[in-house]
Amino acid sequence: MVFTQAPGETDAPSPEAEALFKEARRRERRRRIVWAAAVVVLLGTVGSVVYFVIGNGAGSAGPTGSNPPPRPALSGTNPPHYQVVATVLQAPGQPAELCGSVAISLPPQCGGPAITNWDWGAVQGSTTVGGVTWGTYRLVGTYTHGRFTLTHPATPATYPPSTPVRTTPGCPEPPGGWPTANVTFEQYQRFTAAAQSPADFAGMWTTQQGPVADPGRDVYTVAYTGNIATHQADLRSIWPGPLCVVQRPRSMAQLRAVEQALMADPDGLQLLSVSVDQVNDILSVEAVLALPSDQQRLDHRFGAGIVRLTSQLQPLP
Numbered sequence: 001m002v003f004t005q006a007p008g009e010t011d012a013p014s015p016e017a018e019a020l021f022k023e024a025r026r027r028e029r030r031r032r033i034v035w036a037a038a039v040v041v042l043l044g045t046v047g048s049v050v051y052f053v054i055g056n057g058a059g060s061a062g063p064t065g066s067n068p069p070p071r072p073a074l075s076g077t078n079p080p081h082y083q084v085v086a087t088v089l090q091a092p093g094q095p096a097e098l099c100g101s102v103a104i105s106l107p108p109q110c111g112g113p114a115i116t117n118w119d120w121g122a123v124q125g126s127t128t129v130g131g132v133t134w135g136t137y138r139l140v141g142t143y144t145h146g147r148f149t150l151t152h153p154a155t156p157a158t159y160p161p162s163t164p165v166r167t168t169p170g171c172p173e174p175p176g177g178w179p180t181a182n183v184t185f186e187q188y189q190r191f192t193a194a195a196q197s198p199a200d201f202a203g204m205w206t207t208q209q210g211p212v213a214d215p216g217r218d219v220y221t222v223a224y225t226g227n228i229a230t231h232q233a234d235l236r237s238i239w240p241g242p243l244c245v246v247q248r249p250r251s252m253a254q255l256r257a258v259e260q261a262l263m264a265d266p267d268g269l270q271l272l273s274v275s276v277d278q279v280n281d282i283l284s285v286e287a288v289l290a291l292p293s294d295q296q297r298l299d300h301r302f303g304a305g306i307v308r309l310t311s312q313l314q315p316l317p
Contacts, residue, residue, distance in 0.1 A: 079142040079143075079144050080142070080315065080316075081140060081141065081142055081151060081315075081316040082140070082141065082142070082143055082289065082313035082314060082315060082316060083138065083139065083140045083313070083314055083315075083316050084098070084138070084139050084312055084313050084314060085136065085137070085138050085139075085157045085158075085159060085160070086098050086099055086100075086112070086136070086137070086139060086312070087099040087102050087108070087110060087134055087135070087136050087137075088115065088118065088134060088135055088136075088137055088139070088154070089102075089107075089108060089109075089110050089132065089133070089134040090118070090120070090132070090133050090134070091131070091132050092131040092132070095114040095115065095116075095118070096114065096115045096118035096120075097110060097111070097112045097113065097114060097115065098112045098113050098114075098115055098139065098148050098288075099111070099112045099134075100112040100272030100273070100286070100288060100312055101272060101273060106129055106130075107129040107130045107131075107132035107134065108132070108134060110134075111272075112272070112288065113143070113146055113147050113148050113270060113288055114146075114147050114148070115139075115141075115147070115148050115149070115150065116147050116148070116149045117149055117150050118150070118154075120133055122153065122154070123135065123137060123153075123154050123155075123156070124156055125137070125156035135156065136156065136157055136158060136159065137154040137155060137156055137157055138154065138155050138156075138157040139154050140152040140316060143288065143289050143313055146270055146288075148313075166207075166208075167205050167206070167207050167221075167279055168207055169207045169219040169221050169242075169244045170221040170223065170244050170246035171221070171244035171245075171246065178209065178217070178219055178242040179240075179241070179242060180216055180217045180241070180242070181216045181240035181241040181242075182216055183215050183216045183239070183240065183241050187238065187239065187240075188215050190238050191220075191235065191238050191239040192204075194234065194235060194238055195220075195222045195235060196252075198224060198226070198231065199251070199253065200224045200225040200226040200251050201222075201223075201224060201251060201252050201253075202223035202224050202225050202248040202250060202251050202252055202278075202281060203222075203223040203248065203252060203276075203278030203279065203281060204220065204221065204222045204223065204278060205220075205221050205278055205279050206218050206219070206220055206221075207219040207221065209242075215241060216241050217241070217242065218241075218242065219242040219243070219244060220239070220241070220242065220243055220244070221244040221245075221246060222235065222243070222244070222245050222246075223245075223246050223247070223248040223278070223281065224245070224246075224247060224248070224251075225247065225248060225249065225250065225251045226247075228245045228246065228247045231245050232245040248281045249281065250281050250282075250306065252276065252278070255276045255281070255282070255283055255306075256276065258283050258302050258306060258307065259274055259275075259276060259283055261302075262274060262283070262285065262298075262302075262307070266287075267294070267297060267298065267301065268294075269285075269287040269288075269289075269290065269294060269309075270287055270288040270289070271285065271286070271287055271288075272286045272287060272288060272312060273285070273286045277308070280308075282305065282306060282307065282308050283302075283306060283307045283308070284308050284310075285298075285307055285308065285309050285310070286309075286310045286311070286312060287309065287310075287311060287312070288311075288312050288313060289311055289312070289313045290309045290310060290311035291311075294309055295307075295309045
């Protein structure tokens with residue numbers, strides 16, 4: 001891909017741009033546990049497809065029973081103020097966006113709410129490539145009608161350092177430690193296909209035992225909603241390596257159904273990402289702004305503990 005350089009553009013990405021790409025890669029590695037494709041790969045960790053989406057729902061009727069608290073009004077004469085460290089990006093002919101997720105590319109791409117009063121001339125630390133300008137800033141402002149408005153000057157910032165995520169097996173380590181085995185790629189393919197084929201399959205993840213991935217040493221945890229003794233016997237007939245089979249309350253099919261329902265009707269939330277967290281047997285959802293009442297409405301709609309909602313914007317102390 002060739003990028004043309006417009007007047008005033010830098011010849012090479014700035015240190016801020018390089019830091020952005022490094023942070024995006026770190027975040028990608030951190031989330032791969034719960035975002036990776038729902039097919040096991042030999043040197044990867046099993047997870048889920050993650051969807052990035054910006055949208056507003058019309059609301060959900062939800063199940064019958066007591067109604068959850070309504071969402072507080074976010075507009076008016078004195079709307080609440082929020083803060084966030086985020087990438088701001090503006091493509092030619094488009095408003096500046098407060099990025100919720102950043103694609104690793106040059107120039108980067110992102111999705112998020114428009115910023116109504118952004119001015120690149122009032123900030124430092126931006127980079128422009130191919131007509132796209134971006135930078136990472138601490139923002140303080142209001143969020144109304146799906147748009148963000150600055151109430152304080154934006155200041156250059158960096159993302160907080162990410163913490164590597166390491167999964168643990170769903171079973172205690174057996175006496176003498178986890179067994180090891182010499183396995184072939186064909187065995188691995190048969191094992192992963194068989195593990196995910198039952199209708200009550202509820203998730204699968206890998207716990208790496210050494211400095212590099214080794215299917216004969218790494219522990220594979222497979223979850224089901226049904227009889228785990230039967231599933232363990234079936235898998236053990238195929239797979240001689242370390243294996244842990246656990247029972248979970250929700251199947252992958254059930255979580256996928258919740259995922260699709262929330263994607264179709266976000267219940268008034270401006271979604272940033274939706275993914276099945278196979279390790280914790282939940283649906284992990286990030287929204288531009290998530291209030292306690294939003295979590296309560298999702299609990300009412302889908303059941304308590306099924307959806308874990310997090311917010312990009314945080315209240316200003």
